[in-house]
Amino acid sequence: MPTDSQVYRSTRSSSPKTFSFEDAIIQGLATDGGLFIPPTIPQVDQATLFNEWSKLSFQELAFEIMRLYIDQTEIPDADLQSLIKRSYSTFRSDKVTPLVQNVTGDKENLHVLELFHGPTYAFKDVALQFVGNLFEYFLQRTNANLPEDKKKQITVVGATSGDTGSAAIYGLRGKKDVSVFILYPTGRISPIQEEQMTTVPDENVQTLSVTGTFDNCQDIVKAIFGDKEFNSKHNVGAVNSINWARILAQMTYYFYSFFQATNGKDSKKVKFVVPSGNFGDILAGYFAKKMGLPIEKLAIATNENDILDRFLKSGLYERSDKVAATLSPAMDILISSNFERLLWYLAREYVANNDDLKAGETVNNWFQELKTNGKFQVDKSIIEGAAKDFTSERVSNEETSETIKDIYQASVNPKHYILDPHTAVGVCATKRLIAKDNDKSIQYISLSTAHPAKFADAVNNALSGFSNYSFEKDVLPEDLRKLSTLKKKLKFVERADVELVKNAIEEELAKMNL
Ligand SMILES: Cc1ncc(COP(=O)(O)O)c(C=O)c1O
Ligand SMILES: N[C@@H](CCOP(=O)(O)O)C(=O)O
Secondary structure, three states, rough: OOOOOHHHHOOOOOOOOOOOOOOHHHHOOOOOOOEEOOOOOOOOOHHHHHHHHHHHHHHHHHHHHHHHHHHOOOHHHHHHHHHHHHOOOOOOOOOOOOOOOOOOOOOOEEEEEEEOOOOOEOOHHHHHHHHHHHHHHHHHHHHHOOOOOHOOOOEEEEEEEHHHHHHHHHHHOOOOOOEEEEEEEOOOOHHHHHHHHHHOOOOEEEEEEEEHHHHHHHHHHHHHHHHHHHHHHEEEEEEOOOOHHHHHHHHHHHHHHHHHHHOOOOOEEEEEEEEEOHHHHHHHHHHHHHHOOOEEEEEEEOOOOOOOOOOOHHHHOOOOOOOEEEEEOOOOOOOOHHHHHHHHHHHHHHOOOOOOHHHHHHHHHHHHHHHHHEEEOOHHHHHHHHHHHEEEEEOHHHHHHHHHHHHHHHOOOOOOOOOHHHHHHHHHHHHHHHHHHOOOEEEEEEOOOEOOOHHHHHHHHHHHHOOOOOHHHHOHHHHHHHHHHHHOEEEEEEEOOOOOHHHHHHHHHHOOOO
C-alpha cells in the first residue's frame, strides 16, 4: 500500500484523482496542463538525518530518498538499487557530485558543488541518467509478455536551451522502444552544446533546430502534450523538469553536500545558492528543506531574465515579451515551468486552508490568467510564505564576467579555479549574500551547474587577458575536443509552430526502425 508521499496529483486539478509514480513519470505532464506533485512531503527526523543518512554514499542516500517517494510494489528495493547504481556508474567522480570546499580560503565558507561530472558535463546528467534507465525499466516490464506489434513505444519530446537536450539524449540513446526528439532554439546555444546533441548517431535520436527562443520550444512541447490525438498515437514522454523524476533525482545532492559542508553535524547554518531558469534545480532543494534538512535559505540566482527575482519582490508573475540573450544562455528563460509546483504548496498553505483540491483550483486560475492576460498577481501572504524559504539575486552579464575573473584570481583551493558562466551567476550572488549576512557561522554552497568547457566564448572573454590561461590546456576535456570532427544530424524547423514540429516528428519517426 503506497504511503501519502508515494501518490501524485496535478497542480491544476480540483478533483480527488491521484496517480501512481509510474503514471506520473510515463505521462510526464497531466492532461489538464498541470505538473505532478506528491501532495504530502515525507518527513525525515533529525536523528535519522545526522546519525544515519550523513554517513551514506551518494548512491545509498539516493536510495533512501527515492524510496520515500516510490512504493515498493512499483519498484522493489533490489531493482531501485540497481537502477541507481547503473545511473551513477557513468560519472567521472566516485562522489558523483563532489563539493569543492573553501574555494576562496577559509574566511568566506564558499563551497562549490560540482554537478558536472556526468557524461555531458552538466547538472542535468544527475537526473537524466536515472530517468533514461527508469523509462527503460517501466517499458521492459510493460512489454515483457506482449507480442511485437502490441509493444508500447514512447516518443520523448523535449525542449532545451542547451543542456537538457544532450543529457536527455545521452540518457536515452539506443534504448529499446524509445525515440527522442529534442527542440532547441537555432543560434541560441553554445557550439559545443550543439555538437553534443547533433553528433549522436543512434537511430532513436533526432534534434530539431527551431527558429525562435527556448520559451517557444517549451510552449510547443507543452502543446504537444496537450494534443490528445497526437499524444495517444505516439505516447509522448517528458524529459524536461516537468517530469517529476527529474526533481526527485536532484534531491540527493542537497543532502549529500549539506553533510559534507557540516561534517555531518546539525549545528551549522547552510545556505544554498542556485543558478536558476526553469526552477527545477532549486525546487529539489525546497523538497530537501521541507523533508527536514535544516537548510537556512535557498537563494535563487538569475541572469537578466529575472522573472523569478521580480516575482519574489512583487508577487507579480508577468511574462515579459523579450528574452535577453545573456552569457548564461541555458537560463535565458521567461517562464519557469517548475515554479508552478512551488506555487501549489504555497497556495495550499496560505490561501486554501490546507485543502489539496482548493490549491489545485487556485493554481489553475492563476495559470489561466497568465495565458489570457500574460500575468497574475498573488496575495502578499504567498510572497511572505515564499520568503521564509527563498531569497533571490539578479546578476548582470558584466558581473558574470567579473566573477569568472575574480574567482580565477582569488581561488586558493584549487588555484585558478575556472567557473562556467551559469555557475558564475550563482557565485556572484553568493558573494553578495556573504557580504550582506556578514556571519562567519554560515556555510554557503554554490551550485556549479555546468563545466566551463561548454561555454568557451564567455570563459575566454573573461580570462584571455591572463598570460598563463589557455582554454585548450586548462579547460577543454578530450572527449569534448573530438566532437567537432564528428558528423552532425539535425533537422531545421523554420518557424516555431506546433504543426511544423509535429510533422517533423512524424516524418522522422517513420524513418526510424524501432
Ligand atoms: C548550466 C545550467 N545552469 C542552470 C540552469 C537552470 O536550472 P533550472 O532550469 O533547473 O532552474 C540550467 C538549465 O536549466 C543550465 O543548463
Ligand atoms: N536550461 C535548460 C532548459 C530546460 O529546462 P529543464 O530543466 O526543464 O529541462 C536546458 O539546458 O535545456
